[in-house]
Amino acid sequence: MIDRLPVGATIGILGGGQLGRMLSVAASRLGFECAIYEPGSAPPAGQVAARVVTAPYGDEDALRAFAATVDVITYEFENVPTAALDILEETCPIRPNRKALGISQDRLTEKEFLNGLGLQTAPFAAISTADDLTAAVKGIGVPSILKTRRFGYDGKGQVRLGSDADIGRAIEEMAGSDAVLEGFVNFSHEVSVIGARGLNGEIACFDPGENLHDDGILRTTTVPARLSGAQKADAVLLTGKILNALDYVGVLGVELFVTPGGLIVNEIAPRVHNSGHWTQNGCVIDQFEQHIRAITGWPLGDGARHANVKMENLIGADMDRVADLSADPGVALHLYGKAEAKPGRKMGHVNRITPKD
């Protein structure tokens, strides 16, 4: 039997950044209240949530109290410490589940899981020592990229290897962390699928978006993506395969490299995803509401796309463009309420709408 949370229930969100903020707004549309758990002060999500708990993830009392006052717990980022989740889960269900979180927290486990499903990934090898790396570079070749197994995001914790001479520096930069060497993939472009799976197992995917990165940070997502009908079907089917294999509940982001030999999974994110922000102005139900619907046991919403959209992130000094952007017809602004526009910091995004092809 499926537990559908009633209107008025409270959703606990771990992390108070922009994703938590937009989840809270979406939850309000369905009549839910949100409580934010966030170690940092003045989190963006707190400006649009019923309640904020400011406490570190190591504060067991705060975690227990939080879990006792919410009906379901979700998270806006995948690096929540395991010990905190253990405590929370004693009291309250966590969705998406621990398996999805565990797999996506570790690049090595994630790649092994994906290969186990028959899905293609970049060639990879586990790296702990300089000798591991020397051997792996022989097999995988250069250019290649060394990434920490855990806690990487937005291009952080990554070193590019152009030749054997980079091996020593690369190992140094990992500073003793376990790592994965990934071979470069010769891809024409990157797309991502924002998929959702409900508590009853139903699956829905938004149209794939095409992503452009700069310096490891997403710059734009454009829908529709350049994909053949067959590629689009592949992208959606493999997303469904991942969702089912994880017995997943919620929204999942799947990044894919498009190659002549088929789609290669770059990485998965067990949460709403930056490349899904276009849904806020391209669909009746956006990825944030879809996630809330899934984790509360509601039916998934209608994610049909009604417009072409180009989403552009506003990063750091891009905030100087807000005055111009606010006067630009067809542009929807989404700012995150962050005080300081530091270089590399995601401050907001815009969705630029044009009629559907």
Place this chain on the structure above:
Amino acid sequence: MIDRLPVGATIGILGGGQLGRMLSVAASRLGFECAIYEPGSAPPAGQVAARVVTAPYGDEDALRAFAATVDVITYEFENVPTAALDILEETCPIRPNRKALGISQDRLTEKEFLNGLGLQTAPFAAISTADDLTAAVKGIGVPSILKTRRFGYDGKGQVRLGSDADIGRAIEEMAGSDAVLEGFVNFSHEVSVIGARGLNGEIACFDPGENLHDDGILRTTTVPARLSGAQKADAVLLTGKILNALDYVGVLGVELFVTPGGLIVNEIAPRVHNSGHWTQNGCVIDQFEQHIRAITGWPLGDGARHANVKMENLIGADMDRVADLSADPGVALHLYGKAEAKPGRKMGHVNRITPKD
């Protein structure tokens, strides 16, 4: 010179109901924080606002403290007591301005203002006594409707007169309040225009919507409304005339009766309006964001409509339909976070989207 409030500024909202709630969400998209002033406890807007002040409108200290911590003040309903506004305005600008508020707070003043602009209204007469009413019924005839000059909403404070025999009861129901007798207008349907005027005087109107009421409460708004091109132009032009005459800043709702003799103004509301909720799923910029843009000195947004929409209010026991509605494709739910679904209470609305004609 126009003061454009910077991202991060705080907007004070008088009233914590659903309109304040949706204003706060819209403000968050532009990077503003909202503070809610509301006498009642646990207001719906408080669930998605940075701060809530719970105090009566007679609490001068609370009003002064509130005004001192916000950058601009707006309101979600037109019956804010004048004395409270006097105190707030010592410290902080109130938008829309006091003139608009004063006129719309009084049905008699409002009708005289509209006639003064050359706009048609229902025939009306000021009523203080039974003698006034007897005389007025002779001139205006029956059926007609007696309404309190002030503090009426959703059909409250109104008595219908079917014959001279109703005069005594009608006066009794007014309980000493000054009133207005309005003649019935023979109209085919009601439409409304949601117009906006910026701090620099620019004007933008959303497409007119067609309204259906039941027992004095709005049930549905449908866009596009049944209007000829000329009627649509008239509706927009007269809205612009009202906005300019009031030196208005913000969103204004104008209810119009469609008759063979032209458009007749039923009433104006100096705020976001229930009949404008369809804009949330029909436009890139909705009425709530448009209001926030106007009162903060930002450029008005692009209100072009990209879909046909039927908005339906969920009133009282309509909440029993939420489970079904949540599974209905093309339906966007907007619930207000109110605890009790009392009869006649607006609990939420749905926007049903179909492709644009």
